[in-house]
Amino acid sequence: MTLGSMDDFDDMRASEARLRALIDTGPGFVWRTGADGGVDFLNQRWYDYTGMTPAEAHGFGWARAVHPDDADGLSRYWIGLLQSNQPGQYEARLRRFDGAYRWFLIRATPKLDQAGRVTHWYGGNTDIDDQKRGELLLAGEKRVLEMMATGRALPEILGELCTVVEGALGGCASGIVLAPSRRGHAVTETTCISHTLPEALIARGMRSVLDPAGCPLAAAALAGDQVVVDDLSAESRWPGWATVVRANGFCAAIATPVASSQGKVLGVLIILYRQIHAPTGNEQALIAQFSHMASIAIERALNDVALNQIRSDMAHVARVATLGALTASIAHEVNQPLSGIITNANTCQRMLGASPPNIDGARETTQRIVRDGYRAADVIKRLRALFAKKPLATERIDINDTTREVVTLLLGELQRQGIGVFPMYADDVPQVTGDRVQLQQVILNLVLNATDALQTVTDRARQVRVRTWQDINGVHLAVEDNGTGFDPADAAQLFDAFYTTKDAGMGIGLSVSRYIMESLEGQLRASLNETHGATFTLTLPIAAPV
Structure with a gap:
């Protein structure tokens, strides 16, 4: 080798070293695979982030760093990319050396020979964790708010909120402890909603919550202040609880009270981290936001319970009336x-x-x-x-039998008033689902309204027709009278609470009846007959097959 060629070789080695240093110190991960997709090169950033050795990551060993929830999707996408010989990109979470996961945008580009065959794949991974978590946070909040708006059950809403919490904060599991009530200084009747907290931990945690000094959840609920434990191994206030939590793989905890708009503690948001962790200012802002969303959901559910109780009381009043x-x-x-x-x-x-x-x-x-x-x-x-x-009881109901019982109960009074009753029950009407007493209350109210509409009729035979039938829309029951009917101008208000056209009416019968039908996923509507009187028709969905 000549002196000149040695100089060229040294220059080339220096250039290669500079290139390697650039690749290793750049902000992202750089990698290369063979035509079969097996990795043969990863830059130092990859090894520093994952804590893997070259031997562990070689070939397809790198896939062990992919989040379990993303592994199948990434594998399918990578196989499809190898078959297509086209560049592509995919978003997935990769495990850091300390067990935390971050989102990365993974890009891959094939290198082709002169014949158009793939010789290698070159790629780079860019950290998009902050951006991705922001997108997931917005999407998650939207889902939770939509669930509230559509009246989904509280456990579903809070379970989805916990998913949003874990996605936004990362490296944690969360749960919401509901409705701790005070009796003296004790906290009782707790329920925990969580998708990720271990069952054994929930059970032990719930027992500890019964003791004010048992765990940070109780302390947060009773004091109304957040409790932060950066390192459970150094915690001395709740040794029993801390031991159980650490045994389940968690090292830090944050317990945040969920307060109502009046300041009453409705529950506690518990977040457990898998690493020693002190929350940042941004994380605290997010936790406050999640706690506020939980309070909205819980207050809404409590208000719905109170409203349903009022409606139930009104229904009872209507029955007694x-x-x-x-x-x-x-x-x-x-x-x-x-x-x-x-x-x-x-x-x-x-x-x-x-x-x-x-x-x-x-x-x-x-x-x-x-x-x-x-x-x-x-x-x-x-x-x-x-x-x-008494409480509602959902059961399968034969609408013909249910109607017969009501008509039989009223028959003596109708005969005393000179009103003819003509029941027409269709054969083989399928069963419906609901509370039998509530359905009878609706039928009773409709028949009594029909008799009221006939009180002033003297120029024709007074009649009430009750009939059932079914079609593609469900099971129907109609109560038809040939009385005075109602003013078409009143049609839009007939089912409003406290609206009545009777001198002695309370205006709650039809309102309660429509509420009952809607609670049974049915409908109640009114129409004027072509000649005399009106027809009230209820419709219920057919019961699901047993």
Whole structure:
């Protein structure tokens, strides 16, 4: 080798060293693979970030650094890229040497020979974690707000919020402890919602929450202030709880009270980090934002519960208000079997007093007494079920049988008023799902409204028709009268609370009825008949197959 060529070689080596230094000290990861996709070069940044050795990362070993939730998607994308010979890019999370994950944009470009065949793939990974977490945060907040707006269940909303928390903060698991209530100085009746906290940890944590000195959740709930534990190994206030948490792989904790708009503590947002961690100012701002969203969701749910209780009370009031109108029917229904009992008891006495006693006849008469006793008891049972105040019970309902019971209950009163009832029940009507008592209340209210509409009718036979049928829209029940109908101008207000066209009406019957139907995922609508009167029609979805 000549002196000149040696100088050229030294220059080339120096240039290569400068290039290698540039590649190793650049802000991103640089890599190269063979045509088969197996890695044969990674820059030093990669090794510093992942903590892997060249031997561990060689070939396809690098894939162990990919987040488990992203691994399958990245693998499929990479295989498709190798088959297409086209450049591409993919977003995935890569594990840092300390176990934390960050988002990277992974770009790959093929190097082709003169024949157009791939000889190598060259790529670079750019850290996009801050940008990605910001995008995920906005998308997650939007999902949570949409769930609130559409009335999703509170556990679903808070579970999704925990997912947003973990995505935004990274390296953590979270949960929301609901509704701690104060009794003296104790915290009781707790429930934890979380997708990622271990079950054993939740169970131990819930037991600890019952003790004010048991864990930071209790301290945060009782004091109304955030509790931050940067390093659980150095924590002495809650040794039992800290030991369990550390045994489950967590090293730091933040417990933030979730407060209502009036300052009442509704729960606690607990965040557990897998590494020793002190929250930054930006993280604290995010935690405050998440706590506020949780308070909105919880307050909304509590308000819905209170509103439903008010509606339930109104429904009960509406049922009780019909007692006066049903007095004659109730007396008639109970009087029939009681009269039978008295008659049969007198007959039985005569048979037993005969000489010789008519034992067989007396036995048959006592059987009739028992039958009538059961009939009277059944009437009372139905009335108690209809007018008692008790929790809702969802069940499969035969709408024909349910309607028959109501019509039977009202029959005596309708006959007393000279109103003809014409039931027409379609055969093979499928079952619906709901609370039987609530559905009977709606039917009862519609029939009573029909009788009220007939009170001033004197120029034609007064009639109420009750019919059922089904079509593609569900199961229908219509109550039709030939009474006075209603003013078309009132149609839009018929179902408004406290709106009534009756002199003695309270204006809650139709409002409660529509609420009940909507709670059963059904509909209630009113229409004027072509000649006289009006028709009220309820529609319910067909019950799902068993």
